[in-house]
Amino acid sequence: MEQNWDDLRLFLAVAREESLSGAGKLLRLDPATLGRRMARLEKSLQTVLFVKSPQGYALTEAGSDLMQRAERAEQAMRAATAGVPVQSDQLTGQIRVGAPDGAANYLLPQVCAAIAAENPGLDVQIVALPRVFNLSRREADMAIGVSAPTAGRLVVQKVTDYHLHLAAAESYLAQHPEVSAVTDLQGHRMVGYIPDMIFDRELDYLADLGVGRVALASNSVSVQVRMIQQGGGIGVAHDFSLAATPGVRRILTDAVSLKRAFYLIRHADDRRNARLAAFAEALAVGLRAETARLEAATAGQAAPKA
Structure with missing residues (x-):
């Protein structure tokens, strides 16, 4: 049976987060509602997609198979929308950036505020966490890292x-x-x-x-x-x-x-997304300029008298 994209979108979130609560936070949906949607999906497919336990939702063999097909559909959706012409050069919608808290506290506020000022329809979310972000689980649209990851389907750009x-x-x-x-x-x-x-x-x-x-x-x-x-x-x-x-x-x-160096990390599936590419470029340019400005200010501070 053919499934609509919304069913697959919700299914992917649960499969990646391995829990209703985690997927619910990501999707801004009540976990109980999400649970009913997954039960309805299983009923429509007449198969069990998840093994439920106190530890979370684990995919069955049928669930793993559906996840592969759903991810192919997700990639096709992104590819189809990446080339859609926009009516304005301005960025719109929501973009979430994950970053270690040094960059998030001292650099990104100024950089993202400047980008937002030039793009009134853009909503920027900064997630400041002292850990590596999992872009495969869509914790963020892109992330700043302090080392270049070597695993996963990622596009990595050294920023500064x-x-x-x-x-x-x-x-x-x-x-x-x-x-x-x-x-x-x-x-x-x-x-x-x-x-x-x-x-x-x-x-x-x-x-x-x-x-x-x-x-x-x-x-x-x-x-x-x-x-x-x-x-x-x-x-x-x-x-x-x-x-x-x-x-x-x-x-x-x-x-x-x-x-050390900052790296801008994006999911490989997003490389053809014109909106995210434009934001990533603005972010990289802003980070380079702001880092250089603040480091110059620190170097120029007067040394104390002996």
Whole structure:
């Protein structure tokens, strides 16, 4: 029996999220309503698509087969709409961007606000989470990453390099022994990531410096920066974050200077979507410019008098 696209769209969400609640949040539908729709779909197909348990919804063999066909239909729908001419150069609709919270807190607000100002019909959602986003499950339309993924059907574009240095509050430095070499860090309180919550090897800065104990830790970059600003200790901070963090300065810049990169990651199926491509280009241009602007502002801050 032929199924309409709406049935397949809901089915794909449940199959990818493996739960009614997860799919319901994604689709903004009540889980009970979604459950009834899945039961109706199974009845119309006269087959069982899911094995239901307290752990969630797992696909049966028939469900896996339908998922493959539904994903082909999804790709065909995207391909059919990608080339539809628009009546205006402006972007419209909703676009969701996933990003680690450093980029989400210090860069994306300015960049996305500027894009939205030029496109009044556009709704931009920023999902700030300290983890890798799963674009296959459509957690976001695109994501910013700190390393280039090597698995999955993804399109990866390097956007820009960014820099990090050790930093501390003037108040902390005034009350503690001088830091003139990396070895001096052993006698200071360190601020950094919670070790078992580092979601990308590129973020394990302190381990590379031989720091064992992290006295003040958070999985959030912005929380770490606030800890540093409050005189909590010494930590590695993004240069772009320090432009908006008065009372904090970089230290040991000649000895410790880290460089990382931001990557824009999109699902391969979306490469022909003109709307998402236009937004991705605007986002990449904005991120490069804003990172450069803030890093220049940080580098230009006056050094304290000896």
